Amino acid sequence: MARHWADFQYEIYLNGMTGAVPRLPTDLSRLEELTEQRLGPGPVGYVAGSAGDGSTARANRAALERRRIVPRMLRDVRERDLSVEVLGRSLPAPVALAPVGVLSIMHPGAEPAAARAAAAQGVPFILSSASSTPMEEVAAAMGDAERWFQLYWSKDREVARSFLSRARAAGFSVLVVTLDTPLLAWRPRDLDRAYLPFLHGVGTANYFTDPAFLAGLAKPVQEDPNAAVMHFVNLFSDPGKTWPDLAFLREHWDGPIVLKGVLHPDDARLAADAGMDGVVVSNHGGRQVAGSVAAADALPRVAAAAGDRLAVLFDSGVRSGDDVFKALALGARAVLLGRPYVYGLGLDGQPGVEHVIRCLLAELDLTLALSGHATPATVGPADLEESAG
Numbered sequence: 354m355a356r357h358w359a360d361f362q363y364e365i366y367l368n369g370m371t372g373a374v375p376r377l378p379t380d381l382s383r384l385e386e387l388t389e390q391r392l393g394p395g396p397v398g399y400v401a402g403s404a405g406d407g408s409t410a411r412a413n414r415a416a417l418e419r420r421r422i423v424p425r426m427l428r429d430v431r432e433r434d435l436s437v438e439v440l441g442r443s444l445p446a447p448v449a450l451a452p453v454g455v456l457s458i459m460h461p462g463a464e465p466a467a468a469r470a471a472a473a474q475g476v477p478f479i480l481s482s483a484s485s486t487p488m489e490e491v492a493a494a495m496g497d498a499e500r501w502f503q504l505y506w507s508k509d510r511e512v513a514r515s516f517l518s519r520a521r522a523a524g525f526s527v528l529v530v531t532l533d534t535p536l537l538a539w540r541p542r543d544l545d546r547a548y549l550p551f552l553h554g555v556g557t558a559n560y561f562t563d564p565a566f567l568a569g570l571a572k573p574v575q576e577d578p579n580a581a582v583m584h585f586v587n588l589f590s591d592p593g594k595t596w597p598d599l600a601f602l603r604e605h606w607d608g609p610i611v612l613k614g615v616l617h618p619d620d621a622r623l624a625a626d627a628g629m630d631g632v633v634v635s636n637h638g639g640r641q642v643a644g645s646v647a648a649a650d651a652l653p654r655v656a657a658a659a660g661d662r663l664a665v666l667f668d669s670g671v672r673s674g675d676d677v678f679k680a681l682a683l684g685a686r687a688v689l690l691g692r693p694y695v696y697g698l699g700l701d702g703q704p705g706v707e708h709v710i711r712c713l714l715a716e717l718d719l720t721l722a723l724s725g726h727a728t729p730a731t732v733g734p735a736d737l738e739e740s741a742g
């Protein structure tokens with residue numbers, strides 16, 4: 354029988370009989386403020402910050418809030434199953450943890466702690482290229498859980514090739530290639546503090562352990578750390594890439610490839626034509642293009658263009674179980690959770706991330722049931738209404 358994630362609700366109430374309450378809030382939208390209070394503004398500023406005046410991040414929230422669920426009654430929701438098929442894999446729920454770099458600014462446990470939490474709950478963890486821990490170490494922490502790797506597609510062909518072969522050797526099976534960060538956007542919150550984690554060497558672990566990267570340095574990292582960091586800044590991404598370059602990825606990766614940061618339906622068609630397996634409809638949590646379309650507004654059009662040629666995933670603004678429900682109704686097969694798990698990590702390490710996953714999925718399970726669905730498969734556009742406000 355499938356796991357009833359909603360059981361977490363009565364687990365909390367029953368623990369309360371002995372006077373215990375959850376260590377963290379169960380409304381995940383409250384975590385940002387709490388993290389800021391406990392950790393101070395620098396690291397949290399980097400995580401919470403976005404491009405320009407922040408309007409894209411706000412638009413992501415508004416686009417989800419504007420859509421309202423129209424629940425259906427009397428539909429037998431005793432036995433519920435949240436599992437979904439994505440990219441030939443069965444996931445226990447339509448959720449994975451989004452790739453987030455530099456996690457050691459939030460907690461010393463960093464990526465291994467988040468990856469262990471995901472593995473413990475059976476949810477895929479997508480490891481960022483800009484991890485603060487080498488990918489081999491994170492992989493070792495993950496046991497037999499699903500390993501997905503996010504590629505920042507380096508302009509140095511040998512570095513890109515080396516990352517792909519290391520990821521494959523470390524047991525990562527799905528490749529997520531981020532297209533929306535050929536350059537780092539204008540981010541006033543970080544600029545005003547002149548704070549960028551990787552200038553302090555955070556988030557460079559995969560590079561500083563990579564033979565192809567190290568071959569490009571005049572001196573060892575320890576002898577000239579600043580030159581090593583500048584080399585990273587110069588080559589971690591590539592504003593020169595175009596669609597025909599995707600052939601290189603297809604050639605060097607034999608598993609599913611998902612393109613992250615697709616917002617235009619024509620780009621979804623190009624992805625399918627290039628033999629890609631999926632897309633993540635995402636505006637990077639509002640951190641890249643200021644004034645960009647809200648991710649949830651782009652989702653139905655991209656999903657229509659993808660048809661059954663691509664798996665459509667979604668992120669940017671998901672803070673609750675009902676947000677996941679709405680994304681499913683707008684055409685996503687599964688959803689990536691970003692900032693909320695990062696705050697959970699900052700507040701309580703691995704248990705904090707597990708708390709966030711369990712809250713989100715309990716709330717999703719209940720939202721489905723209370724809206725008349727026993728599985729994500731039956732959720733669709735008819736479950737939503739768009740309010741004017």
Ligand SMILES: Cc1cc2nc3c(=O)[nH]c(=O)nc-3n(C[C@H](O)[C@H](O)[C@H](O)COP(=O)(O)O)c2cc1C
Binds near residue numbers: 400
């Ligand atoms: C601090 C931070 C670092 C991130 N680093 C990466 C990264 O290394 N690679 C990537 O593809 N996306 C990265 N993202 C974007 C996330 O994968 C995801 O698209 C975004 O967090 C979704 O928005 P939300 O957190 O507001 O829901 C990062 C996001 C944050 C907040």
Ligand SMILES: O=C(O)C(=O)c1ccccc1
Binds near residue numbers: 454455534556637640
């Ligand atoms: O901050 C980000 O959004 C991001 O994607 C990133 C890029 C390079 C290094 C670390 C994080």
